[in-house]
Amino acid sequence: MDMSQYLEIFIDETKEHLQSLNQSLLQLEQNPEDTSVLNEIFRVAHTLKGMSGTMGFTKMAKLTHDMENVLQALRNNQIKATSKLVDLLFKCLDALENYTDNIVNSGSEGSNEYNEIIKELNDTIQMKSSEETASSGKKTADSSEPLKEQNQHPTSGIKLNQYEQNVANKAIEMNMNVFKITVVLNKGCVLKSARAFIIFQTLEKYGEIIKSEPKVEDIEDEKFDFEFTVVCVSKESAEVFQRDINGIAEVDEVIIVPVETAEIKNSAAQNESDSNEADTQTEGEEAQAQEEKSESNTVSQAHKTKTGKTVRVDIDRLDVLMNLVSELIIIKTRLAGLNGSENTQTYNETIEYLERITTSLNDAVMKVRMVPVEMVFNRFPRMIRDTARELGKEIQLNMSGVETELDRTVIDEIGDPLIHLLRNSADHGIESKEKRLEMGKSAVGHINLRAYQDGDNVVIEVEDDGQGINVEKVKNKAIERGLVKKEIANTLSQKDIIDFLFKPSFSTSDSITNISGRGVGLDVVKTKIEQLGGVVEVETEAGKGSKFIIRLPLTLAIIQALLVMVGNEKYAIPLSSTKEIIKITPEQIKMVQKQEVFLLRNTVVPIVRLDKILEVPEVERTKKDMTVVIVKKGEKLSGFLVDSLIGQQEIVIKSLGKLLSGVKWIAGATILGDGNVALILDVNLLAV
Amino acid sequence: MEQRANSESKQYVVFKLGKEDYGLDIQKVTTIERMMPAARVPKTPEYIKGVINLRGEIIPVMDLRKKFGLPPVEETDETRIIILKFDDITFGIIVDEVDEVLNLTEESIENVSSFANDLSMDYIYGVGKVDDRIVTLLNLEKLTDIGEEDEQGDFE
Numbered sequence: 001m002d003m004s005q006y007l008e009i010f011i012d013e014t015k016e017h018l019q020s021l022n023q024s025l026l027q028l029e030q031n032p033e034d035t036s037v038l039n040e041i042f043r044v045a046h047t048l049k050g051m052s053g054t055m056g057f058t059k060m061a062k063l064t065h066d067m068e069n070v071l072q073a074l075r076n077n078q079i080k081a082t083s084k085l086v087d088l089l090f091k092c093l094d095a096l097e098n099y100t101d102n103i104v105n106s107g108s109e110g111s112n113e114y115n116e117i118i119k120e121l122n123d124t125i126q127m128k129s130s131e132e133t134a135s136s137g138k139k140t141a142d143s144s145e146p147l148k149e150q151n152q153h154p155t156s157g158i159k160l161n162q163y164e165q166n167v168a169n170k171a172i173e174m175n176m177n178v179f180k181i182t183v184v185l186n187k188g189c190v191l192k193s194a195r196a197f198i199i200f201q202t203l204e205k206y207g208e209i210i211k212s213e214p215k216v217e218d219i220e221d222e223k224f225d226f227e228f229t230v231v232c233v234s235k236e237s238a239e240v241f242q243r244d245i246n247g248i249a250e251v252d253e254v255i256i257v258p259v260e261t262a263e264i265k266n267s268a269a270q271n272e273s274d275s276n277e278a279d280t281q282t283e284g285e286e287a288q289a290q291e292e293k294s295e296s297n298t299v300s301q302a303h304k305t306k307t308g309k310t311v312r313v314d315i316d317r318l319d320v321l322m323n324l325v326s327e328l329i330i331i332k333t334r335l336a337g338l339n340g341s342e343n344t345q346t347y348n349e350t351i352e353y354l355e356r357i358t359t360s361l362n363d364a365v366m367k368v369r370m371v372p373v374e375m376v377f378n379r380f381p382r383m384i385r386d387t388a389r390e391l392g393k394e395i396q397l398n399m400s401g402v403e404t405e406l407d408r409t410v411i412d413e414i415g416d417p418l419i420h421l422l423r424n425s426a427d428h429g430i431e432s433k434e435k436r437l438e439m440g441k442s443a444v445g446h447i448n449l450r451a452y453q454d455g456d457n458v459v460i461e462v463e464d465d466g467q468g469i470n471v472e473k474v475k476n477k478a479i480e481r482g483l484v485k486k487e488i489a490n491t492l493s494q495k496d497i498i499d500f501l502f503k504p505s506f507s508t509s510d511s512i513t514n515i516s517g518r519g520v521g522l523d524v525v526k527t528k529i530e531q532l533g534g535v536v537e538v539e540t541e542a543g544k545g546s547k548f549i550i551r552l553p554l555t556l557a558i559i560q561a562l563l564v565m566v567g568n569e570k571y572a573i574p575l576s577s578t579k580e581i582i583k584i585t586p587e588q589i590k591m592v593q594k595q596e597v598f599l600l601r602n603t604v605v606p607i608v609r610l611d612k613i614l615e616v617p618e619v620e621r622t623k624k625d626m627t628v629v630i631v632k633k634g635e636k637l638s639g640f641l642v643d644s645l646i647g648q649q650e651i652v653i654k655s656l657g658k659l660l661s662g663v664k665w666i667a668g669a670t671i672l673g674d675g676n677v678a679l680i681l682d683v684n685l686l687a688v
Numbered sequence: 689m690e691q692r693a694n695s696e697s698k699q700y701v702v703f704k705l706g707k708e709d710y711g712l713d714i715q716k717v718t719t720i721e722r723m724m725p726a727a728r729v730p731k732t733p734e735y736i737k738g739v740i741n742l743r744g745e746i747i748p749v750m751d752l753r754k755k756f757g758l759p760p761v762e763e764t765d766e767t768r769i770i771i772l773k774f775d776d777i778t779f780g781i782i783v784d785e786v787d788e789v790l791n792l793t794e795e796s797i798e799n800v801s802s803f804a805n806d807l808s809m810d811y812i813y814g815v816g817k818v819d820d821r822i823v824t825l826l827n828l829e830k831l832t833d834i835g836e837e838d839e840q841g842d843f844e
Contacts, residue, residue, distance in 0.1 A: 569728065614730040654746040656729065656739060658777045659832060664731050669739055669746045677727035677741050 001041075005106065010055050014100050017044050017051075018093060019378055025089055026381050030164050032081035041089075042071045048096065049124065057109040057511060060099045066121040067092050073125055074120065074223040076205040090382075091117050094501065102497045123572060139308045155227065160231065164210045168259060169202065171233040176207075177258060179238060184227040184253040193222045200230075202244050207234025230481075231259065273397065285578070321368065331357060362558060362650075370405035373451045373460070373486050374414045375403050379657075380449065387426045393445040394433060395426055401451035408681070410552055413532055414460070417525040421548050422447065422682050424522070429546060446674075454553055457534075460642030463547040469540040471497050478503075495635075498538045502526040509605035533667075535634060559653060561670070563678060564629065567616035569679040571642075572651055572670055577683040579630045579637065586626065598628075598639065606688040607639045613686065614665065620641070633687035653680060697793045698815065702823055703770065703783040706758050710783070711790065711823040713814055718771040718778070720786050723763050737782060740769070745770060747779040750831075756811075774828045781831075790823065792816040797825065 002328040011419035021044045027037045045067045052060035067089070073079045095114045102110035102207050160168065168178045183199055185192060196219045203209055211231040214224045235242070238256045245254045331354050338347060377399050388395040406414070430436075430445030437443055476502040478484050484492070501522045529536050533553045553559070553576065560575040588598045589607060596607040607628070610616070621643065628639040651670040656663060667682040700711035701720070719742075726738030726749050728791035735754035739746050749769055753760060766785035771778065797814040 101713045426836055615732070656746060657748050657779065659748045660729060660732060660736070660739070666729060666731075669727070671741045671744065671746070675726060675741055677739050677746060679727060679729060679739075 004122040006055065007103070010051060011100065011104055014048065014051060014096075014103075017048055018094045018097055018100065020044055021048075021093055021096075022382050023378065025086060025093060026385060028081055028089075029083065029086045029385070032086075035075070038071065038075050038081070042068065042075060045071055052099075052109075052630055057103065058098065059113050060096065060109050063092060063095060063099075063114055063118060066118050068613060070121050070124050079124060085215070088117070088120050088124065092121070098385065105424060160211055164231065167208075168231065168233065176233055177233050177237065178644065179232050179234070179241060180231055180257045180259050181241060181245070182227060182229040182257075183251060183257075186225060186250040186252045192226070193220050194225070195248070196224075196228060198248055199245060199251070202248060203230065203232050203234075203241070206240060206244075207232050209233075209296050225568065239377045253493075262582075294444065312371075317367050321361070324357060324364055327357050328361065344638065366407070366554075366558065369408050371408050371411050372403050372405050373411065373414075373458075374402035376411055376418065377449065377451070378416070379415075383419065384422060384426055384447065388445075388687045391427060392432070393430055395430055395447060396444050396599045397422075397447050397449060399449045404451040404453055404458055406552065407554065409456075410532055413528060414550075414552070417528045417550070418449075418460065419524045420521045421550075422449070425462055425464035425466065425546075426547075429464035429468075431467050434536070435467075454551075457551045458554060460550045461547055462550075463543040464547065468542045468544055469498060469501070469538070470542065471540070474498065494540075495538075498540065501538070502536070533576070548612055559651060560675065561649060561651045561680065563630065563643045563649055563651075563672075564627075564640075564642040565616060565646060566610045566642050567619045569614075569616055569674070570646065570672065571610070571614075572649075572678050572680045573629060573640065574667075574683060575648060577631045577633070579632050581627065581629050584627045584628055585624065600630065600637070600639070605639045607641055608686055608688060609641045610681075610686075611641070611643075631683050633684050636687065638687035640681075651678075653682070696795075697791045700792055700823065700825065702788050702790050703768070703786045704818065705756065705784055706761075709787070709821060709823045711792070711825045712770065712828070713825075714789060715772050716772050716828055718773045720755055720771045721771060721780070723767040723769060723782070740780065742771065742780075745778075747780050749782060749801050752781045752783055755831075761820055772828060774832065777832050778779070781833070785793065790816070790818055792818065792823070792825075 001089070021041060024037050024041045024044065028041060031037060045064050049061050049064035049068060052058075070079070070085070070089075072469070074081055074085070079085065087501060092114075095112075095117055098112065099109045102108065107169050168575050171178055180202070183196075185195055200209065209232050212219065213229045218224055219228055228427060230243075238258065241256055244621050245251055331350065334350055334356070338350065347489065381397055382393055382398070384397040394573065401518050425447050426445075430447070431439070431441075433443045438447065446465045448461070448463040450459075450463070452459055475489050475497045478497065479486050483500055483503060489497070502525075526536050529550055529552070537551075539551040540545060545660055561572040562575055562578050562581075563570060563572050565571075581598070586597055589596050592599065592604070596609070598607060599603050611618075627642050627645060629642055629645075631638050633638055649670075649672075653666060653668045655661070655668055656666065665682055665686055667680045669679050672678050699714040701717050702709055702711050704710070714833050720789050721742065724740050728738040728739045728805055729736060729748070735751050737751045737754075739748050739750045750784045751760075761784065763782075764784075765779075767782065769780040769782055770786065771780045774777045796818065799814055811827055811830045816823040817827055
């Protein structure tokens, strides 16, 4: 069967499951006793097993299967979730991620079988069985509903078919106990099948259920009154069963009758007729369990975000889109109906209507492109955990505002810079445990990752409570590296000095990192963020920590821009970086160190002659005064000299295409109302 | 039109540049467009004419005459932009005129190494012979490759 059409879905879902596995494992590490987390992990592993099996990825299925065994043991409290075990599970996760990557890249899972991990998993199980006797049962159910009335129910008869008898006989031969267990549920029990499922689970901890009456399928469909009977094979004694099942909420009565060989034989005689029912009940029941698991899995996954190339869109948003498109069709019909004889008012009204629709359409499409930052953030807890371990520190990562939405294109790019900043904080910001205690801080370092929307921007903050940036040392290093003269350095503000961290030369190894420990790859972070049209700021206080603040535009696709003429060419300057527009006379331009500048309310602003830089063909200029667009790059101002202004306009940013992707000064292109192309200037690169 | 199609023949879009006939693998050709105004992109090699708006898409256009060092000519009614897509790179080339589509068999294509010493040799992948005509077959890979190198050189 051709599976390729499902491959994409498989990859998307697998990634999603692995992500949730990742989160759950982190939670498990925090709360090794938490059953719900354990159940979640089990569900994910189980679903993965099923999915990979269906797709024919046998190695992946094998690994998840072995994982499942360990998880099962964990769930049954036969083994403890030690940090070693969690590490092992993380290794499994990594292996699964590798498989997935291979599948993404080549369509096959690759040849690595991770035998070591599988062996470790199996060893864990081995250990468990030796400790099994010591372990005690755990209650999966919560007892919230009080027992109401007690009713006596007779033990119902149960018949075994040939196959089941054999199993029972064999078990008795092997000195195991065979019980006939009748469970009577409370009359007030609402979810009978779920309750039954819990009971089945409990029973399965100790042994194997070989027969159930009514059939498992019927129990699953709630086609039973308030009692059911199972035959169970186990090493444990009847008391253990009695105790554990009684511990489950909404169970009124448990009747356990040991089954002897004779009785089995007896029932065999009665039962030859229904041997056609021999389709193995236990398996059916397992299937039911699986189904239930995957079902609840779907529910818990429903709100999670997809990590593929696709965007999962809220159906409401699509409805809005659909409505707008239908309105667009209406307006088209209306426009087509205008035959020129109508007065201008009708015409203008129609145009206004059209304008309203396109604006709404624009908003709606933008919203479709928005995805929560959670999609990037959710891999960080694991990363911080690993980094912290590597460094022998204790670090807690607090994330907030994960639901903040950003354009898909920005989301894809923001991951790496954030990893840089987080590593930086973990590695260089947070001090060692001893040092922290010495300084009167808590041993556990904190990193706060915050996202929130601020007007048209999304702000992401990475804050640590570590040692902060040693401004003195940065300054000395800058002087040493010849980035700034000593006399000038002493007059610089703290902010200016910290800016040196973002200089490429500060990022090389053996630089500032050895001294104050800041600056690894920060230039890369800055470049990336600026490419995205954002800015990075730093706040720091010695001994208290530092905060990196990233401001990003909500979307990269559509911006407000100022259209200007340079020579005979049209260019767009993003409005977000324009501060003001003024006119100056040539006399106002002064020279400072071969750089043209002018004074803007007592601030020296360097002038950028766009026509020279962009090599615009000369045109004759008759006007004497010059139009200057003041742009800001961070805090600094520059004046772009243009020939004339066209106006403010909303523009759709398009890339120049792969062939011209390396072009300097130009951030992209846009199509103007008349169908011509205008280039968008890269203010950050052009500004002095 | 040549109809010698057999299993080994490939179709080529034939266009004129000056007096010479050039051929392009038809698989790489997306559309052929009439000439349209292009916006100049600063800091690119001279032969990059600029970018055009092709039904809402921004596409860089290369002036093949400049690229091959031929003298410029006035654009005419026959001037065309051939839009090519190759390895995820979409771009257009401006040519004097587009003639026809030819079928060329492997045997009718001659390797170019036999006549060296041409500056534009790199862009040429072979020479196809059909009856008395000679069609120079272009190597797109090289066309975009060199373009990028040149650009980077110019950016420095």
